[in-house]
Amino acid sequence: MEARELECFLVLGEELHFGRTAERLYLSQSRVSQLLRSLESRIGARLVERTSRRVRLTPLGASLRDELAPAYTALLDAVEAARARARGVDGVLRIGFVGSLDEELAGLVRAFERDHPGCEVRTVEVPLADPFGQVRSGDVDAAIVLAPVLEPGLVSGPAFSEAPLSLAVPARHPLADRPSVPAEDLAGHPLIRIAGPAPRYWREAQSPATTPGGRAIPSGPAAGTIQEALALVAAGRGAMPLCVPTARRHARGDVVFVTLTGLPDSALTLVRHRDRATARVRAFAQAVAEGVRGRAPRDSGARPPATPAREGPGTSSRAGPGR
Secondary structure (H helix, E strand, O other): OOHHHHHHHHHHHHHOOHHHHHHHHOOOHHHHHHHHHHHHHHHOOOOEEEOOOOEEEOHHHHHHHHHHHHHHHHHHHHHHHHHHHHHOOOEEEEEEEEOOOOHHHHHHHHHHHHHOOOEEEEEEEEOOOOOOHHHHHOOOOEEEEEOOOOOOOEEEEEEEEEEOEEEEEEOOOOOOOOOEEEHHHHHHOOEEEEOOOOOHHHHHHHOOOEOOOOOEOOEEEEEOOHHHHHHHHHOOOOEEEEEHHHHHHOOOOOEEEEEEEOOOOEEEEEEEEHHHOOHHHHHHHHHHHHHHHHOOOOOOOOOOOOOOOOOOOEOOOOOOOOO
8 A cells, every 4th residue: 555645645634635635745636547547446436426526435445535635644753753852843844924923023032042952943035915825835834924824735733813893094094094994994095915826815804804793894905015015005996904013013104003893813833734733843743833822912902102293003913914
């Protein structure tokens, strides 16, 4: 039995799409089909039904997937554990981040390197418009991104760095002089959207299409980075929810950040590939979790000044990019 056949079958059982399976495994679609046929030949029955419109597992295929997945994961974990014992948590760890590496994140990196002197952390900026792409491709080992993360093949956690939201508006915007803006009032003002290939659920979580009460929010132009978004805001093309820490780092004279109420606070989370969890990645995830547990609770009532004194943006599990 070839391990590659089993891996290909399990990924196909998760994706139910030959193209996405090929991308995840860095194979051609024809090679995916070949590996599947070989496994079906060994089993002696069809495992996958494929039509022009969809791919689904046969009952036998679904049963094999359910029984095989835990054993295959345990096998990978055993091999990785042996490799980790052989080399320790040494080498280079590539951590992606969106927007900017703030003081809290930089502190996490410094603390990790202090506790693991044989490991060098290299930070890499990942695009706001594609927060998961470099994790999937392996260009970074893990990334610190905005919640929520609902991506096949990726795991996330712990969540940390919760922060309230503010609304970035042009300095002469009708909302600029208000002390705060309820989320329901967004129905009257276009929001800057986030460009793809970020998944739709994630883009709408950061820049919602409707208010909590279900009223439609007009769409403004899309931006691929925070700087692009703020330039569009300054030009009067729309407003944008951003987390308060991000606002403070991107203060500018032609944009005002007003407290935004009625939406959940933003949160960051660590995301990594389920099938490429090295000892370094696991150690970093553990360090983040320990840092979260050891931190005093944030005063959730705190809000930044909402005047043109330029305090600001927010990122949220429901609204607003940043960090």
